[in-house]
Amino acid sequence: MKILITGGCGFLGHHVVEHLLKSTDAEIVIVDRLSYASNGFDRLRDIKAYENPRVRIIATNFTLPFTTGAIKEIGEVEYILHLGAETHVDRSIVSATQFVLSNVLGTQRILDLARKIDSLKLMIYASTDEVYGPAGDGIAYKETDQAHPTNPYAATKLGGEALCLAYANTHKVPVCITNTMNLFGERQHPEKFIPMVIKSTLAGEMVPIHANPDCTKAGSRFYLHCRNYASAVSFLIDNAIVGEKYNVVGEREIDNLQLALFISKIVGRTLLYEMVDFHSSRPGHDLRYALDGGKMERMGWKPTVAFEDSLTKTVKWYLNNPRWLDWS
Numbered sequence: 001m002k003i004l005i006t007g008g009c010g011f012l013g014h015h016v017v018e019h020l021l022k023s024t025d026a027e028i029v030i031v032d033r034l035s036y037a038s039n040g041f042d043r044l045r046d047i048k049a050y051e052n053p054r055v056r057i058i059a060t061n062f063t064l065p066f067t068t069g070a071i072k073e074i075g076e077v078e079y080i081l082h083l084g085a086e087t088h089v090d091r092s093i094v095s096a097t098q099f100v101l102s103n104v105l106g107t108q109r110i111l112d113l114a115r116k117i118d119s120l121k122l123m124i125y126a127s128t129d130e131v132y133g134p135a136g137d138g139i140a141y142k143e144t145d146q147a148h149p150t151n152p153y154a155a156t157k158l159g160g161e162a163l164c165l166a167y168a169n170t171h172k173v174p175v176c177i178t179n180t181m182n183l184f185g186e187r188q189h190p191e192k193f194i195p196m197v198i199k200s201t202l203a204g205e206m207v208p209i210h211a212n213p214d215c216t217k218a219g220s221r222f223y224l225h226c227r228n229y230a231s232a233v234s235f236l237i238d239n240a241i242v243g244e245k246y247n248v249v250g251e252r253e254i255d256n257l258q259l260a261l262f263i264s265k266i267v268g269r270t271l272l273y274e275m276v277d278f279h280s281s282r283p284g285h286d287l288r289y290a291l292d293g294g295k296m297e298r299m300g301w302k303p304t305v306a307f308e309d310s311l312t313k314t315v316k317w318y319l320n321n322p323r324w325l326d327w328s
Helices: 011-023 042-046 068-074 089-094 097-115 152-170 193-203 226-239 256-267 294-299 307-320
Strands: 002-006 027-032 055-059 079-082 122-128 175-180 182-184 207-210 220-225 245-248 253-255 273-276
Touching: 002 011, 011 027, 011 042, 011 226, 027 068, 055 068, 079 097, 089 097, 089 152, 097 122, 097 152, 122 152, 122 226, 152 175, 175 226, 182 226, 182 307, 193 207, 193 256, 193 307, 207 256, 220 226, 220 256, 220 307, 226 245, 226 294, 245 294, 253 256, 256 273, 256 307
Parallel strands: 002 027, 002 079, 027 055, 079 122, 122 175, 175 245, 182 220, 207 273
Antiparallel strands: 220 253
């Protein structure tokens, strides 16, 4: 089995690389432009993948057309996992340009590449719960529900989804889509919530908690460890239907204050926090997202590692590897 993974040096991508190296005999080709979020090849070095003979890395910008040489080096792969993307909502609000380039134009480039690969059996596009917009209490969006993105990041991911479905219909590219929740795990960029809370708690600094306008209710998410997403991808390689969408959902919902308190307990420090109304000043920071995971569950997949066990292991890993909390 030969797999092309975009963004394989990134946070989600390197976890999927690690999972596939451990659970399959696949040969892996990584395409990554090595942006600020990749931290070079450090993640691949840390998981012993950088010098693994089953892994090849092509450092190229997939928002540009693939050169003849790059196409030759990629070769006849059977699967494409399109995981590379710009993902930080704050940055998309400040400037959406790079998000449009990576998440829309970049997806078109990968789809055009996929059209040229005769051996391709399946392409999986990683999208987000945020394409559906905020979810009120008790609401969990199904794969067939209408999308309503409310920030530039979500809009660009929906643009990528639309291109995937169009290429599946027009050009018969064998592509499916996953929508997933907030991902966490080892080696995540410290701008993200969980490593930020760990770092701030260790330093005795104030942690801002995303809340409603009167700052009485914290925002909530379904958090999912990347190893669980990787498990879902492996499952879909064998079971996905071309043109379908699949929600990959964490086992339970937790609000951000509860999450921060749980982290501070593992760290062994008192949490200093402030409830902050992000949404009013920065529209797009929605209070709640939620997906219905029933489709994947009925197919026979559910998260393989429990949330609290995954979170505890992740926090302890950061405490033992503090350099990952302070990127230069």
